[in-house]
Amino acid sequence: MLTEILRILESDSRTTTKQIAAMTGISAAEVTKLVKQAQKDRVILKYKAVVNWDKVEDERVWALIDVKVTPQKDVGFDAIAERVYRFPQARSVYLASGEYDLAVLVVGKTEHEVANFVSQKLATIEGVQGTATHFILKRYKEDGEILEEVEEVKRQQVVL
Amino acid sequence: MIIKPRRESRKKRGLISSPVSRISPSGIRKFFDLLASIDGVISLGVGEPDFATPWPLCESAIRSLEKGYTMYTSNLGMPELRERLSQYLEDTYSPKYDPASELLVTVGVSEALDLTMRAILDVGDEVIMPDPHYVSYDACVILARGIPVMVPTSEENDFEVSAADIEARITNKTRAILLGYPANPTGAVMPRGKLEEIAEVARRHQVPLISDEIYARLIYGVEHTCLAALPGMKESTILLGGFSKSYAMTGWRIGYAAASKEIISAMTKIHQYSIMSAPTMGQVAAIEALKSGGDSVISMVEEYNRRRLVIVKGLNEIGLPCFEPRGAFYAFPSIKFTGMTSEEFAERLLVEERVAVVPGIAFGQCGEGYVRCCYATSLGEIEEALSRMKRFVDRHQVA
Numbered sequence: 001m002l003t004e005i006l007r008i009l010e011s012d013s014r015t016t017t018k019q020i021a022a023m024t025g026i027s028a029a030e031v032t033k034l035v036k037q038a039q040k041d042r043v044i045l046k047y048k049a050v051v052n053w054d055k056v057e058d059e060r061v062w063a064l065i066d067v068k069v070t071p072q073k074d075v076g077f078d079a080i081a082e083r084v085y086r087f088p089q090a091r092s093v094y095l096a097s098g099e100y101d102l103a104v105l106v107v108g109k110t111e112h113e114v115a116n117f118v119s120q121k122l123a124t125i126e127g128v129q130g131t132a133t134h135f136i137l138k139r140y141k142e143d144g145e146i147l148e149e150v151e152e153v154k155r156q157q158v159v160l
Numbered sequence: 161m162i163i164k165p166r167r168e169s170r171k172k173r174g175l176i177s178s179p180v181s182r183i184s185p186s187g188i189r190k191f192f193d194l195l196a197s198i199d200g201v202i203s204l205g206v207g208e209p210d211f212a213t214p215w216p217l218c219e220s221a222i223r224s225l226e227k228g229y230t231m232y233t234s235n236l237g238m239p240e241l242r243e244r245l246s247q248y249l250e251d252t253y254s255p256k257y258d259p260a261s262e263l264l265v266t267v268g269v270s271e272a273l274d275l276t277m278r279a280i281l282d283v284g285d286e287v288i289m290p291d292p293h294y295v296s297y298d299a300c301v302i303l304a305r306g307i308p309v310m311v312p313t314s315e316e317n318d319f320e321v322s323a324a325d326i327e328a329r330i331t332n333k334t335r336a337i338l339l340g341y342p343a344n345p346t347g348a349v350m351p352r353g354k355l356e357e358i359a360e361v362a363r364r365h366q367v368p369l370i371s372d373e374i375y376a377r378l379i380y381g382v383e384h385t386c387l388a389a390l391p392g393m394k395e396s397t398i399l400l401g402g403f404s405k406s407y408a409m410t411g412w413r414i415g416y417a418a419a420s421k422e423i424i425s426a427m428t429k430i431h432q433y434s435i436m437s438a439p440t441m442g443q444v445a446a447i448e449a450l451k452s453g454g455d456s457v458i459s460m461v462e463e464y465n466r467r468r469l470v471i472v473k474g475l476n477e478i479g480l481p482c483f484e485p486r487g488a489f490y491a492f493p494s495i496k497f498t499g500m501t502s503e504e505f506a507e508r509l510l511v512e513e514r515v516a517v518v519p520g521i522a523f524g525q526c527g528e529g530y531v532r533c534c535y536a537t538s539l540g541e542i543e544e545a546l547s548r549m550k551r552f553v554d555r556h557q558v559a
Contacts, residue, residue, distance in 0.1 A: 008466065022473050023466035023539070153212065157195055157516055158205035160295045160523075 066100035237265025277304035292523035323357035347485020377406035412442035
């Protein structure tokens with residue numbers, strides 16, 4: 001049942017407790033209990049909106065940074081990853097397989113700001129061997145949501 | 161094809177044949193016309209998924225066009241589709257069918273149903289079916305010069321049809337018993353035990369069963385029983401199914417019939433002369449559906465179930481008592497307490513609150529007193545429709 005509630009909240013975090021209760025067939029009190037526990041267990045971290053920033057006048061520059069690091073004894077990649085994810089500029093940090101080790105999604109107000117962050121903060125962390133910066137030119141899909149306007153498909157109003 | 165000319169004298173009659181004249185384009189034409197004239201309608205009247213076809217299916221069809229798969233297929237349908245379908249049916253709920261001789265790919269279940277009737281009926285033959293039922297059932301029988309025989313079902317019996325009621329209607333003219341569970345318009349699902357009783361009656365009277373199982377995958381908290389899978393029933397059952405509802409592929413028009421070699425070969429004769437073959441690109445998408453569409457079906461069913469729980473609870477709360485549907489995507493609440501006919505109710509609800517539901521009478525006499533509400537629409541729309549319906553019900557409470 002928790003998985004079902006999480007799926008509902010993942011697709012629309014504004015679904016109310018009452019609505020979830022109706023959608024799952026369990027009581028509102030039970031939903032509240034499960035959601036509270038999930039928050040406590042950090043299964044649910046936060047309730048956020050998926051925003052298309054391109055539609056509002058908010059200048060943001062996004063970049064994907066590949067980071068090559070030397071893993072450290074005992075802690076592997078985790079200690080360096082922590083030094084990276086502590087920075088608020090790093091929106092998402094993943095350990096990835098392949099040529100590079102960490103994939104970091106960075107956001108800043110200007111290209112200059114992002115470049116500065118990479119050259120002065122990221123690249124200088126001990127154990128970081130090198131970085132490759134890919135500025136994001138256009139966002140098509142965000143968290144499963146397609147950003148461009150999609151034409152509404154009209155269904156027939158009555159089909160028997 | 162050579163057919164003997166009819167020798168009988170030409171009686172004076174209109175241009176249109178009598179069976180076609182007999183069936184109306186729809187029992188609720190007036191309602192459709194009214195609907196077309198009103199804006200801002202929330203429709204719970206649509207009998208199809210609101211999801212788009214899962215992308216991998218569309219993509220495979222697009223690729224097939226690019227590669228030039230634009231010709232007819234075998235009359236029976238693409239061999240790969242029949243092979244995969246045979247495997248799929250066996251893996252899910254039905255017996256094994258020989259892809260070379262026991263499966264026919266059709267233009268939706270609609271065509272499969274029409275072919276079935278044309279293949280098995282002579283003038284005046286009877287087909288027993290539950291009332292209410294999907295609108296094509298009686299129409300296809302009449303078009304094939306047969307006579308539909310109704311078995312009343314009711315909310316009190318969960319809209320299940322009983323073996324005894326069927327048996328009471330069997331005559332020496334009975335050529336088939338036609339069932340469609342999970343049911344449109346009621347959402348009823350028949351428990352295995354009751355189907356076994358019906359199978360027993362069919363066996364005893366040697367009457368074939370036709371089972372439209374298009375909604376087989378859309379069930380909630382119960383198991384689907386395939387009539388053909390009951391012991392000894394494969395040979396005497398014509399199983400109809402399709403991709404439209406479970407894979408959200410209504411517009412692709414791909415269905416199938418699974419039956420004995422004799423029946424399939426008879427149906428194929430009609431199919432080859434009237435249709436040739438089901439749409440090629442639809443068949444390609446259907447192959448992909450069987451290859452990779454399973455997860456999409458599961459997630460769509462989960463979403464339908466959420467909506468089902470919301471609409472059934474909501475209808476009951478606003479004072480429209482609603483039988484719990486266990487299959488398809490329809491709720492079938494009673495509107496009897498309003499004193500209106502189902503057509504009046506639907507018309508006034510449409511005009512006063514701009515919510516479209518389908519009058520139960522469209523599905524047979526036993527559908528009177530009910531309306532069909534399809535919940536294959538977004539939760540937001542369902543909630544808005546419920547709140548509009550509540551206003552309507554509150555206004556029309558009979559003291």
